[in-house]
Amino acid sequence: MEFKLEKIGEVAIIHVFLNRATLTKAILFKDFVSEIISGGTVKIVIDMSICEYVDSTFLGAMVALLKKTNSLNGDLRLVYNEGMPSLVFVLTRMDKVFKVFPGLDEAVESFSGEKPKLEWK
């Protein structure tokens, strides 16, 4: 199993069990998350803490999903290992587009309170 869904209140956590998040799994990932969004959940946390590598195709899928949640007044937030960021994350300045958190608790808690709003840094 590459992806696993966990719900905490209104927040859906998608655990990504891939060392390499790439082209080969990008469509599957997009379909998996799209179905959750279609089901009415628009507060999404993607747990990429075990991902060592993300390619541009997978990143593109995440951006498409981010746009989709934002258009529905939701958000898609990331948990990943900031100590060893993928080169793709760094080069694309991913943390300027996604809200990134070091741990799951912080990411889930960030959805409590005011409605999520994308802020350009």
Place this chain on the structure above:
Amino acid sequence: MNSSNKIFEKELLIKSTTDNLALIREFTKSAAEESGFSDETIGKIILAVDEACTNIIKHAYKFSPDGNIFISIKFEESKFIITITDEGNHFDPARVPEPDLIHYYKQKRAGGLGVFLIKKLMDEVKYSTLTGNKNQVILVKYLS
């Protein structure tokens, strides 16, 4: 012999399946190590080649596993030259904008991140169309 004085050329011909990306990365890594690049630069070169071949599989061959991808790596006079040739659909990089992720998010169309990354990672990138409906991209990294 100083590593910058080395001269070599290696070639790899493989089919256009995503399963072969690991082999491509290993081939690239081995040649870059032999050339004397740092681990950090080797990582950048591998990523650029991986993204270029991913683009070929996705766009040139539309995920058909029967296409050919020919990779030649040449190292001479501190210049690491990777030439990647395919026989798939023509890919026009001029139509691909150069976004970072903020611009990528704001634009309506999808795609183009791979080309953006390749240009960021390498010192020179040149796309061309050859006779016989072949596409070629040449990636260059200088050993400083």
